[in-house]
Amino acid sequence: KNQVEQSPQxxxxxxxxxxxxxxxxxxxxxxxxxxxKQDTGRGPVSLTIMTFSENxxxxxxxxxxxxxxxKQSSLHITASQLSDSASYICVVTPSWGYQKxxxxxxxxxxxxx
Amino acid sequence: DAGITQSPRYKITETGRQVTLMxxxxxxxxxxxxxxxxxGHGLRLIYYSAAxxxxxxxxxxxxxxxxxxxxxxxxLTLESATRSQTSVYFCASSEGGTxxxxxxxxxxxxxxxxxx
Numbered sequence: 556k557n558q559v560e561q562s563p564q565x566x567x568x569x570x571x572x573x574x575x576x577x578x579x580x581x582x583x584x585x586x587x588x589x590x591x592k593q594d595t596g597r598g599p600v601s602l603t604i605m606t607f608s609e610n611x612x613x614x615x616x617x618x619x620x621x622x623x624x625x626k627q628s629s630l631h632i633t634a635s636q637l638s639d640s641a642s643y644i645c646v647v648t649p650s651w652g653y654q655k656x657x658x659x660x661x662x663x664x665x666x667x668x
Numbered sequence: 669d670a671g672i673t674q675s676p677r678y679k680i681t682e683t684g685r686q687v688t689l690m691x692x693x694x695x696x697x698x699x700x701x702x703x704x705x706x707x708g709h710g711l712r713l714i715y716y717s718a719a720x721x722x723x724x725x726x727x728x729x730x731x732x733x734x735x736x737x738x739x740x741x742x743x744l745t746l747e748s749a750t751r752s753q754t755s756v757y758f759c760a761s762s763e764g765g766t767x768x769x770x771x772x773x774x775x776x777x778x779x780x781x782x783x784x
Contacts, residue, residue, distance in 0.1 A: 559710065589772070596777075596778070597777055597778070598758050598760070598775025598776050598777055598778055599711075599758075599775050600775070601772045601773075604772065644710065644711075655727075656713065657710065658703075658710030658711040658712075659710050660708065660709065660710050661710070
C-alpha cells in the first residue's frame, strides 16, 4: 500500500471554478510535504512546501493545507484556468532519509472552457 | 542555459542492449536523483547522489548503474535493457538534504525510454 494516497484520481472542472485535491499519508515522522504540478510531457515543478508545524501555505491561486494530526493535506485551486490542466502530485519527505521520499500517484486535473 | 537538462528526450532500444541516459545541471547542486515514472505508480527513486563520487541505491536500483565523477553530471546506465525498464525517466537535483528546507528538487524534462 502506497504511503501517500491521493484523491480523486482525475477531475474535470469548468474554467473559473474552484477545486480541492486531497492527499492522505502515513509517512511518519516527516520532514516536509510538497505539492508538485506536472504538465504533460514535462517534469514536476514545486508549488508549495510545508513542514509538520505549518498548516497552510499559498502560492498565488494555489493554497495547500496540512493537518499533521490526521495526516491529511489538501491543495485548493481558486478560479481555475486552462493552464491549470496538469497532474498534481503530493510528495512526503521523511525525517530519516531522502531516499525514502514518497510520491503520490497524482491527481489529473482537466480544466475545460 | 541554466537548469537541468536530460538527453535524449526519446529513446527506443532493443532488449539486452546497454543504454545511457544523460543528466546535466548547472546550479552546482550537491544532490542529484534518478526517478522512473510508470502508470499507476508515483515517481520511484532509482539512485541518488549526495556529492561527486558518492552514490546510493534508491527504491528500485536493480538493472541500473550510475556514476558521478563531476558534480554537474549524473548519467544513468541500463546495462542490459529489459522491457520492464520501459518508462519515463526523470533526473532531478537539489541543494540540500532531508532535514533542510532546501529540499526542493528541480526536475529535468524527462526521457521516454522504450525497450522493444
